[in-house]
Amino acid sequence: MPNGGQPTIVSIAARAGVSIASVSRVLNGQGARRDTTERVRRAAAELGYVPNAVARSLKGGRTRQLTFAMPDIGNPVYVAMVRAIQAVTKAAGYRLLLHSTDAVAEDELAVLRSLGDRTSDGLIICPIRITDEHIETLITAAGPVVVIGSLPPGVPVDSVRADSVAGAAIAVRHLHATGRRRIAFINGPSDTVPGHNRDEGYRTALAECGLTYDERLVVHTDFDIDSGAAAARRLLTEAPDAVFCANDQLALGAAHTLLARGLRIPEDVAVAGMDDSALAQAGWPPLTSVDLGSSERGRRAAELLLDRLENAAEPGSAPRTTTAPPRLVVRGSTAPATDPRSARSA
Amino acid sequence: MPNGGQPTIVSIAARAGVSIASVSRVLNGQGARRDTTERVRRAAAELGYVPNAVARSLKGGRTRQLTFAMPDIGNPVYVAMVRAIQAVTKAAGYRLLLHSTDAVAEDELAVLRSLGDRTSDGLIICPIRITDEHIETLITAAGPVVVIGSLPPGVPVDSVRADSVAGAAIAVRHLHATGRRRIAFINGPSDTVPGHNRDEGYRTALAECGLTYDERLVVHTDFDIDSGAAAARRLLTEAPDAVFCANDQLALGAAHTLLARGLRIPEDVAVAGMDDSALAQAGWPPLTSVDLGSSERGRRAAELLLDRLENAAEPGSAPRTTTAPPRLVVRGSTAPATDPRSARSA
DNA sequence: ATGAAAGCGCTAACAC
DNA sequence: GTGTTAGCGCTTTCAT
Numbered sequence: 146m147p148n149g150g151q152p153t154i155v156s157i158a159a160r161a162g163v164s165i166a167s168v169s170r171v172l173n174g175q176g177a178r179r180d181t182t183e184r185v186r187r188a189a190a191e192l193g194y195v196p197n198a199v200a201r202s203l204k205g206g207r208t209r210q211l212t213f214a215m216p217d218i219g220n221p222v223y224v225a226m227v228r229a230i231q232a233v234t235k236a237a238g239y240r241l242l243l244h245s246t247d248a249v250a251e252d253e254l255a256v257l258r259s260l261g262d263r264t265s266d267g268l269i270i271c272p273i274r275i276t277d278e279h280i281e282t283l284i285t286a287a288g289p290v291v292v293i294g295s296l297p298p299g300v301p302v303d304s305v306r307a308d309s310v311a312g313a314a315i316a317v318r319h320l321h322a323t324g325r326r327r328i329a330f331i332n333g334p335s336d337t338v339p340g341h342n343r344d345e346g347y348r349t350a351l352a353e354c355g356l357t358y359d360e361r362l363v364v365h366t367d368f369d370i371d372s373g374a375a376a377a378r379r380l381l382t383e384a385p386d387a388v389f390c391a392n393d394q395l396a397l398g399a400a401h402t403l404l405a406r407g408l409r410i411p412e413d414v415a416v417a418g419m420d421d422s423a424l425a426q427a428g429w430p431p432l433t434s435v436d437l438g439s440s441e442r443g444r445r446a447a448e449l450l451l452d453r454l455e456n457a458a459e460p461g462s463a464p465r466t467t468t469a470p471p472r473l474v475v476r477g478s479t480a481p482a483t484d485p486r487s488a489r490s491a
Numbered sequence: 492m493p494n495g496g497q498p499t500i501v502s503i504a505a506r507a508g509v510s511i512a513s514v515s516r517v518l519n520g521q522g523a524r525r526d527t528t529e530r531v532r533r534a535a536a537e538l539g540y541v542p543n544a545v546a547r548s549l550k551g552g553r554t555r556q557l558t559f560a561m562p563d564i565g566n567p568v569y570v571a572m573v574r575a576i577q578a579v580t581k582a583a584g585y586r587l588l589l590h591s592t593d594a595v596a597e598d599e600l601a602v603l604r605s606l607g608d609r610t611s612d613g614l615i616i617c618p619i620r621i622t623d624e625h626i627e628t629l630i631t632a633a634g635p636v637v638v639i640g641s642l643p644p645g646v647p648v649d650s651v652r653a654d655s656v657a658g659a660a661i662a663v664r665h666l667h668a669t670g671r672r673r674i675a676f677i678n679g680p681s682d683t684v685p686g687h688n689r690d691e692g693y694r695t696a697l698a699e700c701g702l703t704y705d706e707r708l709v710v711h712t713d714f715d716i717d718s719g720a721a722a723a724r725r726l727l728t729e730a731p732d733a734v735f736c737a738n739d740q741l742a743l744g745a746a747h748t749l750l751a752r753g754l755r756i757p758e759d760v761a762v763a764g765m766d767d768s769a770l771a772q773a774g775w776p777p778l779t780s781v782d783l784g785s786s787e788r789g790r791r792a793a794e795l796l797l798d799r800l801e802n803a804a805e806p807g808s809a810p811r812t813t814t815a816p817p818r819l820v821v822r823g824s825t826a827p828a829t830d831p832r833s834a835r836s837a
Numbered sequence: 838a839t840g841a842a843a844g845c846g847c848t849a850a851c852a853c
Numbered sequence: 854g855t856g857t858t859a860g861c862g863c864t865t866t867c868a869t
Contacts, residue, residue, distance in 0.1 A: 151607065151633060153862055164840045169864060178838060195607030195633065199554065200862035202545045203845050210610075219570045219769065227564055231591065240610070243589040245577065261497065261541030263846095264556075264586075287497060287541065370773065397773050404775055423565065427716060427743050429750055429775035499846055510856045515848060524854060546846035549861050609862095 152192035160188040172196070202263075210240045210265040211450065214256045216248040216273050221393070221422030222439045223271065226293065229443030230269060237451050239266070248273050254282050261287035267454055269293060269446045273337055289453035291446045295338045296466070303449045305467045307437040309339055309419070312471030313346025313389070314353075316417045316435050319473055320387045321354040323481040325415055329362040329385035331376040331395045340365065343391045343419070366395075373398025381406065386414060386482065393418040393425045396432050400478065404429075415479040421472075430477035438469030445469065498538035506534040518542070548609075556586045556611040557796065560602045562594035562619050567739070567768030568785045569617065572639065575789030576615060583797050585612070594619050600628050607633035613800055615639060615792045619683055635799035637792045641684045642812075649795045651813045653783040655685055655765070658817030659692025659735070660699075662763045662781050665819055666733045667700040669827040671761055675708040675731035677722040677741045686711065689737045689765070712741075719744025727752065732760060732828065739764040739771045742778050746824070750775075761825040767818075776823035784815030791815065 154168040161168065161184040171177050171185040188194075202208040211234050215223040227243060234241050242265055246252040253272050257279075260268055268286070271293040272279055283290060283302050292304040320328050330347050333340040344363075351358055361383050366372040373395035377388060381402070388403070390396035396418030400410055408414050410430055418425055421436035445467050500514040507514065507530040517523050517531040534540075548554040557580050561569040573589060580587050588611055592598040599618050603625075606614055614632070617639040618625055629636060629648050638650040666674050676693050679686040697704055707729050712718040719741035723734060727748070734749070736742035742764030746756055754760050756776055764771055767782035791813050 151609075155862080165863085166841080166865080167839060170839085173864080176838075181838080193607075193631070195604065197549075197862050198608040198610045199545055199548045200609075200845090201864080203543075203549050203847090203861085204863050204865085206845075208545065218564075218573055219567070221565070224565045224570075227591075240588075242586075245573075258541065261539075262544040263497075264544045285539070401775060401777070424773055427770055427773055429747060431747075501846080511847085512849085512857075513855060516855085519848085522854075527854080543846050546861090547848080549845090549863090550847050550849090552861075 151197075152189075152194045153197065154194075156192055157185060157188045157194055160192065161185045206263075207266050208264060209238060210242055211447075212242040212244055212256065212260075212265040212268045214244040214246050214253065214268065214270045216246055216271060218243065218245040221424055222420045222437075225422065225439035226271070226443035226446075229440040230447040233444055233447035233451065239451075246272075250274060250276060250279070254278060257282045257286055257290070260290070263287075267291075267450045269443075269450055273339075275338070289450060291450045291453075293442050293446050295342075301464045303446075303453065303464050303466070305442045305446045305449065305469065307339075307442060308468050308471050309342040309437060310346040310349070312419060312435040312437050313343040313391075314350035315471055315473045316389050316419065316433075317347055317350035318354060319433070319475070320389060320415055320417060320479060321350075321356065323415065323479055325387035325482070326356065327362065327383070327385045328356065328387045328389055329364075329380045329383065330389050330391075331364050331366065331373055331380070331399055332391045333366070333368040333395070335365050340391065347389065368392055368394060370394045370398040370401075374402045377402035387479070388414060388416050390416070390418045393420050393422045393428070393432060393434055396434070396478075397424055397428050400428060400432070410478050411480045412482055415482070417479050421474045425474070425476065428478070433476045433479040434474050436472045436474055438471065441469045497543075498535075498540045499543065500540075502538055503531060503534045503540055506538065507531045552609075553612050554610060555584060556588055557793075558588040558590055558602065558606075558611040558614045560590040560592050560599065560614065560616045562592055562617060564589065564591040567770055568766045568783075571768065571785035572617070572789030572792075575786040576793040579790055579793035579797065585797075592618075596620060596622060596625070600624060603628045603632055603636070606636070609633075613637075613796045615789075615796055619685070621684065635796060637796045637799075639788050639792050641688075647810045649792075649799065649810050649812070651788045651792045651795065651815065653685075653788060654814050654817050655688040655783060656692040656695070658765060658781040658783050659689040659737075660696035661817055661819045662735050662765065662779075663693055663696035664700060665779070665821070666735060666761055666763060666825060667696075667702065669761065669825055671733035671828070672702065673708065673729070673731045674702065674733045674735055675710075675726045675729065676735050676737075677710050677712065677719055677726070677745055678737045679712070679714040679741070681711050686737065693735065714738055714740060716740045716744040716747075720748045723748035733825070734760060734762050736762070736764045739766050739768045739774070739778060739780055742780070742824075743770055743774050746774060746778070756824050757826045758828055761828070763825050767820045771820070771822065774824070779822045779825040780820050782818045782820055784817065787815045 154165045157168045158165045168185050171182050213230050231241050267289040269291045295306045296304045364376040366376050377399035388399050396416050400416050403414050418432050418434040421434040425432040425434040500511045503514045504511045514531050517528050559576050577587050613635040615637045626646055641652045642650045710722040712722050723745035734745050742762050746762050749760050764778050764780040767780040771778040771780040
């Protein structure tokens, strides 16, 4: 037996007494005589035939599979992107392959290069850092790629970015508007694009609000809960009346430290995060957070990719870049400490 | 140009001045003369050759891809499974395809049937309900399948299950041992396997502890945060001194309701969840939870599947079933209300 | 409307 | 050690 005993168009053709070409036509909904159509269909059903997608791909040169590579499948932000991408690609008849790179640059490059093995027709990748090697590999990729993140100008690749500068600024202004004056900032690594941009937004907004930047109120650390808790412990000596965090995990960690020290949120200290992930609603009190449009970015990226795929006409046509606008989601963690009215000005 | 201009073994053969067979051999590390080997390698490198995985799969009958189908990619329990499965399959040289079925039975069946399209070599599936149709489809599946969940006896399919009966019982005994006597229970739908088993564990443990089952203390609802919050609101009139929840999301929701009503956790009411997902640590106070071995189950399932794949010898050999033992993880949400000593007896 | 046959890119006999 | 050739299962001309 050549294969595992699976029925193929050959078995169907034999059973129905027609040629394999007729089987193929009938199964793909092309014209055939009533009689032929029926016999083929019946034979296929009786045999429990399922078309071999691999053979079809080899012939057609397309797999109808797309890949999404993200740094961390456990991060709700990427889960939101997956959902959005899934919705778009599924509607277009594509399967989605998920790949977690664990933020390892080498792994990201490997995914990029693996486009050449024709396992998927296109790729959406969300790199946390973008090195020269990334750009090099991006340019020579064997298929269409869309980057979720900030590409340097001039790189001929479609991309979708978040406006975390504006996002951070919105949060800081909100905290100021609700009466906070000592606004601490727990940020991620400063050598990442997100970290750098959030820092810029923080500084800008402080200036706008007439507050001075005080480096004792700023901590750079990793993007997870424990780091947030540790950072908050260090900041406590500075007696901030608000803690703005570069993502929800950091905010959750910071909130734990504050509550454990007996401080009340938001009465004594306000806490705000970014991403508006599922964690923000899960926190106590529910966390104010800046939605950077994860779903929106995912959806947009998928659309751009599909567009390249369907209109493969001009592979060299100008790259497109979209920016998702940030949106503040106010919850309990930043209710005004003193004058409830001022909350309205947010 | 036949394909998208991608180099193939034909282009390499031409450039190196050898036959395609030699190219194939060299690239697959088989014997060849020094000179030949070198010329092929150089040609491949210059052309930026990447083997076409589709063609290789068609020839070899295997894709070296595995599929994991779970109900909800946003649920930390499944994320933990993905991580564990990924680790095992990656080490064995398999790629992992992720599929979120959204707990839709029809989607689960579709995934099962799609094994026939040869897109992946095997499947791990985590169905939330198991209907007769599931079993039927499972049996006639076109490739090896491992189920994470409880299969009725007699179904000839490998499976890995959690012991949620024992898990629920551990939690209840812990609450009793730390001084709680009015232990409410927020459970998922009773017509699901997990819901049914947790209920059994709850009843058993209550009896062991000499407490009587009081249906006013029990609520059946959906497995999410909002349902947990709503259920807790209903239970408040019964003044429980502990709330045991069938998963962490329910526990988180319940905790929110309690805190919002000004009750203290654990001083006034203890709260415990199940799954020990990332959410348990994210909650406030950090949630005591029963680890049902998500990682363990994922790992085990992957191992079973790989074993079937490698030793495809006897497809009809006896199905194996593993059960992962539950483990209580005590955190702040169930510290004893009165006598700190009694916590030791947990 | 239908059948014969070519070929997608690769591996593996089989000859030389 | 190397080349020739036959498929893997399918779609798609090209004849008939």
